[in-house]
Amino acid sequence: MEMTKYAVGVDIGGTNVRVCLGDENGNVKDKLSEKLDVEDKNSVTKQIVRMINSLKSDFSAIGIGSIGLLDLKKGELSNPVHIPFKNIPIVKQLKGVFDVPTYLVNDCDAGVIGEKSFGLGKKEENLAYLTISTGIGCGVVLNGKLILGKDGNATEVGHLTIDLNSKLKCGCGGYGHWEAYCSGRTIPNFVRLLGKNDTRLKNSLILKLCNGNIANLTSEKFFEAVKLKDELSLEILEKIGEVNAIGISNINAAYDVSLITIGGSVALKNENFILNPIIKNLSKHSLNRIPKVAITQLGEDVVLYGALAVAFDSSILE
């Protein structure tokens, strides 16, 4: 019998689940996306099984990149945010149905694996992938191996504290974390803080775009004001960029990487607004030699590519 040349990649996100069929060079033959079904404890697995079956192809292995928290030893989604069920034994369940090797990594780790396998990091042994999305997350490959830590939660850099006295609350409940300033969910809080005592706020587009009520501000509306060259918004954008530069300098201080790629919806929708102030402010906060910093070229598929890559070669996890 001919050996199948395909594997399956799965990306379990907060809202959507995506499945792809591809070869070891990252050529994707088929790709599906659906809204995540969180009806009951088994619905996520059932949905993935149905999606994989609808690819109508043989495959050699399955790689999964998923939102956390995960228990990698048990192959479980132990406490996945946005899914109201705990301890979903996804690896065991998929192995039970398809009888192929099945690997689970967190989504940011899949991101950095995708970047190293098929993206800008192909020639790099030391790299990080940063996502700026609803939250801020990171995956790091050092000396060619993924950094996991005791529970697989290493490199959670969004929760590095960058201000001891900060009143800004993070998605995790803590205060003063990087994520409390610069994620899609928290940018409005940072804008409100910086705009509070600024006399320009009342005539700014920030306020106009949320109909005079700053409580209604979203990060989308803020970037709209930036695009329209609103003066206050452009100043605040610089501050966001400087906080991101501090976070990225911290990644480099800890891991000394040669490349950091950035993905996630906030970065992908506002590439230059996110990237330029980071590059401008990086040297101010860095001791180690500054790495190349770029927006991922794999777009929103970076996690899916990483899941596919780990299905073909799991040695990066060892």
Ligand SMILES: [Zn+2]
């Ligand atoms: Zn936090």
